[in-house]
Amino acid sequence: MPELRSFIRLCAATAIGLALSTGPFSAQAQERELKVGYMKNPIQDASLDIMEKWAKTHGVKLTRVPMAYSVFMEKVTATLTSGTDQFDVIWHNDDWGQLWKKWLDTTDDVRGIENADQWPLLAFWNDDKKLTVVPMAHTVGTFFYRADLVRPEEVPTTFAQLVSVSQRLQKEGKVKWGYVGGMGMNNTWFSLWWTMWANNCDILKPLFERNNDKLVAAKFEPAVTEPCHREIVEFWWDAINTHKISPPGMTTYGRNEANAIFMAGEAAFTLVDSTHFGEFNDPKRSKIVGKIGMAPFPVGPRAQKPTSWNEIWGWAIPKGAPAERKQLAKEMLSAMMSDEAGQIEMWKKTGGPPPNVKLWPKLAAEDKDFAALKHAVFDQTPITHSAYYFAEWPAVHKAYSDMAIAALSGKREDIPKVLAEHVDKIHRAATGN
C-alpha cells in the first residue's frame, strides 16, 4: 500500500532530522552553555547582565529561562528533586532556603562571597554548615512616602501617625488613599507582617526565634492569638473599614496592584521591597518619578524603635547539574561578586542594593538615594528574619494568609474568634500534619 510506505518514510525522515538536530552533529552541542532559571524582574535581569559580560568574554552562552513568581518555587523544587539538569543556575530566596538545602551545591568557594553580609545568609546553610547561595541583591522592606506631599519631619513614625497623616492628605484631596500595600498570598510582608514585627510580634512562639531546634522544642506553637498579633489584624481592619486610609480591595492585592496605585499617584505611603524603587522612578510606568522618599518603618504601640528586614535574593547551583557546568557557574558567580562597577550599575538602574557590602559606605557617600535607603533600612536593627527557615514554611505562610484574610473579610468583633480557629491549621501546617 503506497500510503503506508510514504508514512513510514515520513516517520523515518522525521526521526533522522530530530537525531541530527539534537545529536553529536549539532553545532550547538559544541558550545558551552549555562541555563539560568529565574523570575523576570529588573534586578534579576541586571544581575544576569553582569554575568552576561563575563559569559561573552569567556565564550559561554547564557540562556535565560524566565518563570512566573507564582509558580517558581513549586516548579524548581520539582526539577531539583527529579535530579534533572534543566538548570545550571537558579534564583534562590530565603523563603525556600531550607527547602532546597540538600539539592544545591555549596558555594563557600565562590570568590567574593566573603564580602557578603552574614545576617541574611542564615536561611541558606545546609546540614554540613556549608553555604548554598551567592547573593544577587538585598531585598529589604522599605517604607516609601511621597516626598512632594510629606516633609521629612512629617513622615509617620507610629501607626497612629500613619492614620492621621493619611487622613489629612485624603481630606486635602492630595491622594485618594493613605497607605497601599500587597496583602494577598505571597504579599503578606507588605501589610500584615511589617506591622506585626513593628509591633513586637511574630507568627510562632518563642517570638522572633529562628532556630529550628528551639521551634521544635516549643512544638511550633502559633502566636497569632497573642494581643500583639490581634492588634495588628485590628489595625488593618480599621485602616480599611473605619479610617478608610487603605482601599477596600487591599486584602486581594498583590504587589503589582498595590504598586500600580502608588505609581498612579493615588496613595501617599507604601511598603515594599526596595527592589521596586527603580520601577517607581521609571517615567514610562510611574507618575511619581523623583517624588519618592524612604523612611524607617512606623512603629506599633508595643514597640519603641523601628525595625527592618534585610534579606537577599541569590543565585544557587543545582546538584544535578554536570560537574563541568557547576564549575563554570561558580566562575561566573565569582565574576559577578567581584564586579563592583556592575553592582553599582545594578543599583542605579534598578534599586537593587549590591551584594558586596563593602561598597555600601562609598555608595552612600555619593548617592543620596542609597544614603536614604541605608538610613531607612540598613541602619535599623532587624527584630528578626522576615521568614522562618524550616521546610514547611510555605505551608505556614499559606495557612497564615488564609487566617488573616478571613479575619479581615469578616466582622471586626469576630477577629479573635477567626484567629483562634486557625491556630490548629497553622500548627498542622508547621508540623506537616
Added chain:
Amino acid sequence: MIEHPRLFRASEKREPRRPRLFHLGSFLRMNEKTRFMLALITPAALVLMLFQVVPILTGANASFRDWTLHDPKRTWVGLANYIHVLRDAEFLAIVLPNTFGFMIATVSLSLFFGLMIALMLNKRFRGRWLVQSFVLLPLMVAPVIAAIMIRWMFNDQFGVVNAALEGLGIAPISWLTQRWTTFLVILLTDVWLWTPWFALILLAGLQSLPTEPFEAARIDAASTWRTFRYITLPMLRPVMVVCVVIRSIDAFRTFDIVWTISGGGPARATEMFSLYAYVESFQFLNLARGSAAAVIGAIIIVIFALLLYRILNRFVEVSR
C-alpha cells in the same frame, strides 16, 4: 468464492497456546489496511500513554506514599492520605460544595445562553456572519488571558466595571474581597468563555434537524413557543446531553480562571477541587496528599458523569 474460517468442533483437541504479549507473526499476517491504521494510531497512543496514562499512574502511586515535593521519601503509607483528605473540613465543607455549585451554575447558564444564541443564529438575517464571528470571539481567547483581563476589569480602583457603576451613581464594589461576589465574577468569566462553545454545537444540532416536523407544525398553526417546546427541544436533547456531560466534567476540573482571578480566595472561600489538589501539592508541598485529592476527585467525577449520563439519557428516551 468466499473462504469461511474453519470451525472447531468441541470434540477436537487443540494444543494449548502460550500467551504472548506481542505476536510478530500475527502482526505481519494483518492486512495492510489494518497495519496502516495501527501505524496512524501509534503516535497518538504513545503520546496518550506518556503524557496521560503514565502521569496518572505515577500520581496514583504517590498518593499511597509519603511523598513531599521537597523531600520525597516514597515510603508506603497506605490510605493515610485519602483519609486525611476525606476528613479535611475544608475539602468537605468548602471545596466540594464550591465545585458542584460552580459546575451546576456554569453549565446551566452556558447552556441557556448558548441555546438562545444558537436559535438566533439559526434564523436568516442581514449581517448574521458578522454576529456569528463576534459571538465566537471568546472561544479564541485563552482562559488565563481572559481571567487576567477580568481581574483588572473588576479591580476596585482601576476596573471599568466600577467606573461604569460610578457613572450610574452606584458606589464602587470590592468584587474580589467577599466570597459570593468573587464567585459571581468567576462564574461570569466561565459562562462568557463557554457560551459560544454551547452555541456552536447546538447550532450545528439545530441545522441538522429534519424540516418535516417544523413544516407540519406550521401547517397546524403551532405557535413559535409550542414549536420550540414540543419539537425543537426534544429533537435537540441528544446534542444537549452530550454537551452537558462533556462540559460538566470539564467544569469540575476548572483551575486556570479561578487561580488567576481569586487564587481560591478570599482565604479559601472560592477554592475548588483542582485548586485544592494544587494547593496541597504545590503550596503545602505534599504531592502525596494532592495526588490523593486528585484521585478522589477523579472517582467522584466518573461516578457523577455516569449518573448524569444515565439520567439525561433516560430523559431523552422518555422524550422520544
